[in-house]
Amino acid sequence: QLTVQLPQLExxxxxxxxxxIELQGSFESRTLAEDNLIDQEEKLRxxxxxxxxxxxxxxxxxxIVGHHLLQGKSVPLEKPLAVIRGNQxxxxxxxxxxxxxxxxxxxxxxxxx
Amino acid sequence: xxxxxxxxxxxxxxxxxxxxxxxxxxxxxxxxxMSMAKISTSEVQPVVQSVHFANELLDDxxxxxxxxxxxxxxxxxxxxRLEVKGSIDQEAVLCTSECTYEVxxxxxxxxxxxxxxxxxxxxxxxxxxLDGGGIQVRRSSIAAVKHSYAELRRLKPGPASLRCLLPQSxxxxxxxxxxxxxxxxxxxVAAESPTMEQLRTTAQMSDSELxxxxxxxxxxxxxxxxxxxxxDLPQQVLSALMSAAVENDxxxxxxxxxxxxxxxxxxxxxxxxxxxIQLHSVQSGVLGDCVELDSKLISRTFGHFLLRLGSAYDLxxxxxxxxxxxxDAATVSLDHLAGLCLTSSSxxxxxxxxxxxxxxxxxxxxxxxxxxxxxxxxxxxxxxWTLEDLQPYLESVCYGKVTPGSLLARYARVSNANGxxxxxxx
Numbered sequence: 001q002l003t004v005q006l007p008q009l010e011x012x013x014x015x016x017x018x019x020x021i022e023l024q025g026s027f028e029s030r031t032l033a034e035d036n037l038i039d040q041e042e043k044l045r046x047x048x049x050x051x052x053x054x055x056x057x058x059x060x061x062x063x064i065v066g067h068h069l070l071q072g073k074s075v076p077l078e079k080p081l082a083v084i085r086g087n088q089x090x091x092x093x094x095x096x097x098x099x100x101x102x103x104x105x106x107x108x109x110x111x112x113x
Numbered sequence: 114x115x116x117x118x119x120x121x122x123x124x125x126x127x128x129x130x131x132x133x134x135x136x137x138x139x140x141x142x143x144x145x146x147m148s149m150a151k152i153s154t155s156e157v158q159p160v161v162q163s164v165h166f167a168n169e170l171l172d173d174x175x176x177x178x179x180x181x182x183x184x185x186x187x188x189x190x191x192x193x194r195l196e197v198k199g200s201i202d203q204e205a206v207l208c209t210s211e212c213t214y215e216v217x218x219x220x221x222x223x224x225x226x227x228x229x230x231x232x233x234x235x236x237x238x239x240x241x242x243l244d245g246g247g248i249q250v251r252r253s254s255i256a257a258v259k260h261s262y263a264e265l266r267r268l269k270p271g272p273a274s275l276r277c278l279l280p281q282s283x284x285x286x287x288x289x290x291x292x293x294x295x296x297x298x299x300x301x302v303a304a305e306s307p308t309m310e311q312l313r314t315t316a317q318m319s320d321s322e323l324x325x326x327x328x329x330x331x332x333x334x335x336x337x338x339x340x341x342x343x344x345d346l347p348q349q350v351l352s353a354l355m356s357a358a359v360e361n362d363x364x365x366x367x368x369x370x371x372x373x374x375x376x377x378x379x380x381x382x383x384x385x386x387x388x389x390i391q392l393h394s395v396q397s398g399v400l401g402d403c404v405e406l407d408s409k410l411i412s413r414t415f416g417h418f419l420l421r422l423g424s425a426y427d428l429x430x431x432x433x434x435x436x437x438x439x440x441d442a443a444t445v446s447l448d449h450l451a452g453l454c455l456t457s458s459s460x461x462x463x464x465x466x467x468x469x470x471x472x473x474x475x476x477x478x479x480x481x482x483x484x485x486x487x488x489x490x491x492x493x494x495x496x497x498w499t500l501e502d503l504q505p506y507l508e509s510v511c512y513g514k515v516t517p518g519s520l521l522a523r524y525a526r527v528s529n530a531n532g533x534x535x536x537x538x539x
Contacts, residue, residue, distance in 0.1 A: 019227070019229070020225055021164075021228070021231070022224065022226070024222075024223050026223070026258075046254075048138075048163060048164070049165060051163050052162045052163075052231070053147070053152065053157045054160075054233075054237050055158070056155070056157055059234045062157070079179045080179070080180055081178065082178045082185065083227065084175065084177070085174055085176075086174075089178075090175075096225075106149050107149070
């Protein structure tokens with residue numbers, strides 16, 4: 001029998017607390033591969049997904065993935081999500097970053113270095 | 114098995130282990146990337162994170178479970194716990210001390226990326242040594258990618274799921290039968306009967322629902338095993354108790370438990386007498402020395418017994434018979450038999466003289482739990498019902514948002530006759 005018990009840790013903004021980023025599509029799907037967003041190989045090798053930035057004033061999350069810029073938002077969850085590992089609740093998530101809008105291509109311009 | 118909880122602060126996939134394969138991106142790399150995206154460093158909060166997959170993904174090891182805030186708060190405070198109940202071949206059911214839930218998986222086509230080291234605002238708003246602008250590049254890792262989460266759907270367990278675990282063949286029939294049983298028969302009974310702890314873990318219901326249902330099916334715990342009382346026993350024991358009360362000048366409003374059990378000891382195992390007293394007492398919980406018996410419950414037990422004996426009775430015959438059986442203990446009334454019998458009076462029939470009404474056994478317990486199936490049986494037994502008559506037959510499948518009203522809206526049709534509302538099949 002399993003019993004789920006919760007550690008005393010509450011979710012917050014410090015390391016060690018669980019966070020959730022939601023991306024439209026899956027890493028295995030062809031659309032993401034076609035858009036050159038994520039290479040499936042990367043997933044296996046601890047590879048880079050992208051770079052996460054937050055707008056200074058609005059706090060809007062921005063994700064640069066491959067040659068695309070994704071603009072997202074921070075959304076509170078309707079109901080909290082418990083993260084369960086084994087028979088323990090190891091974290092609680094109450095917000096997520098969602099990136100749902102169409103990615104904007106970043107055009108590399110030739111610059112002199 | 115209850116494991117003591119650990120406070121888990123850090124995941125095993127720390128950034129350091131990734132560094133060997135992928136050195137941290139440099140400030141220049143990021144600034145260059147940002148300028149291509151037409152984002153200047155002054156537009157962003159200083160902490161920029163390069164998000165990587167962890168070296169070892171935990172997709173199969175972690176699960177997301179949606180919980181109500183209220184339940185979560187109780188779990189955090191340690192006021193309640195969630196337990197998986199049932200046997201391996203059954204659907205997953207999680208229980209708190211009071212409630213029962215089925216676990217359903219909700220799939221999404223999106224990727225849910227979980228991390229323990231990704232910073233969010235306001236932690237990203239300041240970085241040491243960077244006052245006037247500029248960025249600090251940090252590494253963060255995604256520990257797992259999920260495409261589904263689990264949600265809990267409340268269930269209301271009914272007596273049927275408990276009866277599956279308590280076979281009739283192992284029911285307790287009486288002193289004589291117990292004593293006459295040979296070793297093989299006794300062993301068979303023990304083998305078929307769960308212990309209380311086994312029942313607690315295999316019955317897919319919360320502990321408090323189990324307790325309530327054990328009372329409603331007249332189960333008893335004897336010698337470490339839980340068994341049903343044979344259906345005739347409660348009425349027999351009550352009859353004996355009532356006789357003993359008359360002989361000893363006891364009142365059923367203050368029955369001395371030990372004396373009562375002792376006086377019946379030749380006929381009935383005192384543990385059985387105690388259980389029958391408990392099942393008919395006004396107070397729930399542990400029995401005191403002196404107990405008040407509930408006259409309505411006594412009335413119900415005798416009525417139940419009579420209903421099972423015959424197929425149908427004229428009400429004019431049934432009522433006196435019933436009253437005689439109950440004698441002084443109660444004044445009988447059909448509402449004591451809610452959920453046990455149906456009368457044949459047709460609604461809207463103006464001639465309601467007692468002679469024209471018959472009553473027959475129709476127990477709620479034997480109806481299917483499935484809502485559609487239950488309504489089919491109800492409307493087959495009687496075409497039109499009042500809400501009042503229906504309620505005892507819906508009570509066991511209602512909980513939370515599932516109310517008799519919501520069920521009727523879905524499965525029944527309303528009509529009016531003589532200023533009263535009647536429900537019938539759609």
